[in-house]
Amino acid sequence: MALEPPLSRVQRWMQEVVVHPGSIDEALASKAARAEVPPERLGDVVLPSRTLAPAQRVEIYQRMYLLRMEEALGIDYPALARFLGPRGFRDLVRDYVASFPSRSYTLNRLGDHLPAFVLTAGGLRHRGFCHDLARLELAMTEVFDETETPSLSAEAVAAVPAEAWAAARLRPIAAFRLLALRYPANAYVQSIRGRGHRHPRPRRKDGWLAVYRRNYSVRRLELSLPAYRLLSELVAGAPLGPAVAAAARRRPGSGAGPTQLYRWFRGWMAKGLFMGLEGLEPSTNRL
Amino acid sequence: MNRWNLPDLGIGVGLRTVHFGHILSRRPAVDWFEVLSENFMDTGGHPLWVLDQVTERYPIALHGVSMSIGGTDPLDREYLRKLKALAARTRAHWVSDHLCWTGVAGRNVHDLLPMPYNEEALRHTAARVRQVSEILERPLVLENPSSYVEFASSTLTEWEFLSRLGQEADCGLLLDVNNVYVSSFNHGFDPRVYIDSVPADRVVQYHVAGHTNKGTHILDSHSDHAVAEVWELFRRSCRRTGNVSTLYEWDEDIPDFDVLHAEALKARAYREEPARPPARVARGA
Numbered sequence: 001m002a003l004e005p006p007l008s009r010v011q012r013w014m015q016e017v018v019v020h021p022g023s024i025d026e027a028l029a030s031k032a033a034r035a036e037v038p039p040e041r042l043g044d045v046v047l048p049s050r051t052l053a054p055a056q057r058v059e060i061y062q063r064m065y066l067l068r069m070e071e072a073l074g075i076d077y078p079a080l081a082r083f084l085g086p087r088g089f090r091d092l093v094r095d096y097v098a099s100f101p102s103r104s105y106t107l108n109r110l111g112d113h114l115p116a117f118v119l120t121a122g123g124l125r126h127r128g129f130c131h132d133l134a135r136l137e138l139a140m141t142e143v144f145d146e147t148e149t150p151s152l153s154a155e156a157v158a159a160v161p162a163e164a165w166a167a168a169r170l171r172p173i174a175a176f177r178l179l180a181l182r183y184p185a186n187a188y189v190q191s192i193r194g195r196g197h198r199h200p201r202p203r204r205k206d207g208w209l210a211v212y213r214r215n216y217s218v219r220r221l222e223l224s225l226p227a228y229r230l231l232s233e234l235v236a237g238a239p240l241g242p243a244v245a246a247a248a249r250r251r252p253g254s255g256a257g258p259t260q261l262y263r264w265f266r267g268w269m270a271k272g273l274f275m276g277l278e279g280l281e282p283s284t285n286r287l
Numbered sequence: 288m289n290r291w292n293l294p295d296l297g298i299g300v301g302l303r304t305v306h307f308g309h310i311l312s313r314r315p316a317v318d319w320f321e322v323l324s325e326n327f328m329d330t331g332g333h334p335l336w337v338l339d340q341v342t343e344r345y346p347i348a349l350h351g352v353s354m355s356i357g358g359t360d361p362l363d364r365e366y367l368r369k370l371k372a373l374a375a376r377t378r379a380h381w382v383s384d385h386l387c388w389t390g391v392a393g394r395n396v397h398d399l400l401p402m403p404y405n406e407e408a409l410r411h412t413a414a415r416v417r418q419v420s421e422i423l424e425r426p427l428v429l430e431n432p433s434s435y436v437e438f439a440s441s442t443l444t445e446w447e448f449l450s451r452l453g454q455e456a457d458c459g460l461l462l463d464v465n466n467v468y469v470s471s472f473n474h475g476f477d478p479r480v481y482i483d484s485v486p487a488d489r490v491v492q493y494h495v496a497g498h499t500n501k502g503t504h505i506l507d508s509h510s511d512h513a514v515a516e517v518w519e520l521f522r523r524s525c526r527r528t529g530n531v532s533t534l535y536e537w538d539e540d541i542p543d544f545d546v547l548h549a550e551a552l553k554a555r556a557y558r559e560e561p562a563r564p565p566a567r568v569a570r571g572a
Contacts, residue, residue, distance in 0.1 A: 004439075004440045005440075006407065007359055007402075007403065007407055007408050007411055008359040008391070010403060010440070011358065011388055011391045011400075012391055012392065014400060015390060015392070015394065015396060018396055019396060043439075044439055045439055045440070046436055046437070046439065047438070047439050049475065049504070050475055051504065052503055052504060054436075056503075057435050057436045057437075058436060060435040060436075060504065060506075061398060061400065061435065061436070064398060065396055065398065068398065069397075101395075101396075102390075102394065102395045102396070103393050103394060103395065104395060105325055105363060105366045105395060106325045106326075106328065106329050106353070107325075107397055108329055108330070143332075144330075144332050145330040145332050146331055146332060147331030148331050148332065148335075148336070174331070213332065216332055216333035216336055217333075
């Protein structure tokens, strides 16, 4: 008797087969696929062609699935892919999409869980380095896609009375991320972007980084630890006065003196890291 | 002319990232651009900025890959809301997607998966097309897919399914002549019968593309020049529909813009023949 499953069942079956990471025979015989269409009834669901058996025809879709996932994640994680090599990255992608399949109409967010997944993925060498690479590359894609927000202008900054700065809170642009790294992930990303650059070894080396977008271009700014801490507090909404005072107190002699603080602050403003000032007196709050 | 009087925009190409710089700096004399909807729905960065520049200078049509019009999950209302907003932002002449499904149970496999062509699938898809057209406040345009699988439960040919779908849901057709060729090879039908059978007055756009012949089957790879047989199918169809907006697709191993544009302009030789009135086609035939 012919098997005529309803549309919903056909689709559930075909999806289970297409996303299965094993061979086509394993996919057809998997528990999930078998629950919809027994493998021995395949010929009742899919017709053969002149040249291909039903299983071979379905296999075309199955083979393309992982290739497409690998291509999409390779675009977002080129440094991680380079570090792991083709086979290592393919294995990671296969395991990742089995745990975190796309549930969105866009592939842009497919890799959102990859940094966390790297922490538990099986068979991964240099896990900490891979984690930092993934975190950095995710931050870069997020910054790339963030909403464009205008930066605070020099005129707006100049218009703030000196006495108002202590209470001011700086609001960062949307396309901004701060990262504390334990491995030289930024140097690795840089090394794959230029020819002839030597890749740094995946050894422990603390680093701090701001990832931001300027003129629609994603940029990375290496920070010292005191600068990272100050920027973190400002981004978290701390008023400028107490944050600066805390930075100066934190490590006397560390270089976070008034002159250095002023240089950092001026540099961050020039790079357009902030979009607004809050907490000013009403007369100065219309910037 | 199609039944909605949607214009013949001429010969266009797809807007692709690798060509952004060329398009903005050289302003090539392209008639129009087709924009992949999903690439611009969730970005506020450089791609959207480029799209805004392109929209100022060129006519746009939106083309999507994730509507899953044949899927059995509920329609994604958030997706449709964003699609409608993007259509308004780009002043898109029409919005198209594919006759396919892309996933169920909340998943998206990001492929254009094939439908069985039978009464159940027709009723299901027609109802969804009507919903989408109502939400978008414009007729949905659907592209015939290329496919590698035929279902035993199909009782209609693909061209019969498309004709019936047009009648029942009043949707437009983006006729991909390469997909017709690919599927005809894979399934063993005569592509000329397909071309001669689709409702000519519903064709609002053509796709022409290259493919990869694997011997046992053809992959719709969009990776090469179109073969002569595909161009001939295009010529044959243009005789029925009159000149209709035409787009050349090239998505793998994308060449320099000028090479792509030159390939697209080959369409002139096939569509600018002595003008003939479109064949009289009964409404919905």
